[in-house]
Amino acid sequence: MAVQDLLRQRFFPHMWCPGCGHGTVLNSLLRAVLELGLSKNEIVMTSGIGCSARISGYVDFHSLHTLHGRALAFATGVKLSKPELTLLVPMGDGDALAIGGNHFIHAARRNIDITAIVMNNRIYGMTGGQFSPLSGIGVKATTAPYSTIDNNFDVVELATAAGATFVARSTTYHARECTELIKKAILHKGFSVVEILSQCPTHFGRKNREGDAGQMLENYKKITAKRGSKALEENPGLIGRGIFVEKEKPEYCQEYEKTIALAMKGAGR
Amino acid sequence: MAKKVLKQLIINRDWCKGCGICVKFCPRQVLELDGKDKSVCMRPEACICCMMCELRCPDLAIEIIIGQGGQEEDE
C-alpha cells in the first residue's frame, strides 16, 4: 500500500495554497498510519473548521468534519462509544486553542485516548489572517495592523499542565520527525498532543515578511533545535523539538468501563 | 547493504502547485521548476534517494521509487 491509497484522490489537487504546511502535515500523518499498518476502517478523524480542518475530507478513513473548535468534543463522543477505534484529531491553532481551548484542556485532563495534532501556523488562515492565541507578541495580522500585544500560549506547556500524557513538537521542515512523533502519539494510550509548526505563506508569511514557503521552512530549521541537543542547551531562545512528556496514567475509557461494570452489578443504587 | 539507486521519480503534474519546496531542499539539485511552474526531474542520476522531496511535498505529488544498486534487472 502507498500513501496515495489512504487519500480520497477524487478531491485532489487539494484546496490548500501552494506551499501550505498543512499538506505536509497530511503527508507525515499518512505515513505514520501506513508505517503502523493500521487499517483504514479502525481510524476515525474528526476536525473542526479552518484550512487545517479540511484535512478530514482528504483522508480515506471514517471522518467527521464538524464545528469550529469542537473536533475534540465529537472525538470524545466517538471514542467513548467505540473505544476500540483510533481517534485522530488535527486542528488549527485557532480551532484548538481559541474557540476550542476549553475542549482541549478538558480532553487533556481526562486523559482520553485521542491523538490531537495542532497544525500551528500562528494565524487564522481560512478567514483571512486574524491573529490567534498562538501568534505571540509583535506579529502582524489583519486584526493587528500595528502588530500584536498579546502573549501566546505555549502548546507544550499548556497540554502538559492540563494533564496530557504524551506531548511532542516538531515542524513541517522536519517531516520525517513528524511521522515518528505521530506514530508514538498514536501508540500511546492516553491523550497525546503533537504540535507541528506549519507555514501559512499566504497570510502569516506575507504579512510578516517571512518570504515564501521555502524561506519559512528554512526559518523553522533556524529557530528550533532537538531536545537534549547542545544547540538547544547553548541557545535557550530556540524552540525545542521532540518528546516533552511520555507517561502512564489511567485512561478515561478504561476507567469508564469500570464504572459501567459497577453500575451493572447494582452498586451505587 | 546495497546502495540505493533511483528507479523512478514520479511527479504528478496535476497535483504539483509549484511551491518549490522540493527544488529548494534537494541536497543534489535533482529537481527544477519548468516554465509552467511544475517540478521536473532534471538530474535523476544525482539523486541519493533521501526521500525528503517526497516527504515534504505539501501536495503529495512526488513518489520516489527505489531500486537496488549494482543490479540491472527490474524487481
Ligand SMILES: Cc1ncc(C[n+]2csc(CCOP(=O)(O)OP(=O)(O)O)c2C)c(N)n1
Ligand atoms: C463558531 C464559529 N466561529 C467563527 C468561525 C469563523 N472561522 C472559520 S475558520 C476560523 C479560524 C481558522 O483558524 P485556525 O483554526 O487557526 O485554522 P487555519 O485556517 O489557520 O488552518 C474562524 C474564526 C466559524 N466558522 N465558526
Ligand code: SF4
Ligand atoms: S490560507 Fe494559509 S493556512 Fe490556509 S491554505 Fe492558504 S497557506 Fe494554508
Ligand code: SF4
Ligand atoms: S514540493 Fe510538491 S507541490 Fe511543491 S513544487 Fe515540489 S512537487 Fe510541486
Ligand code: SF4
Ligand atoms: S530523493 Fe532526495 S536527492 Fe532525490 S530528488 Fe528527492 S530530495 Fe533530491
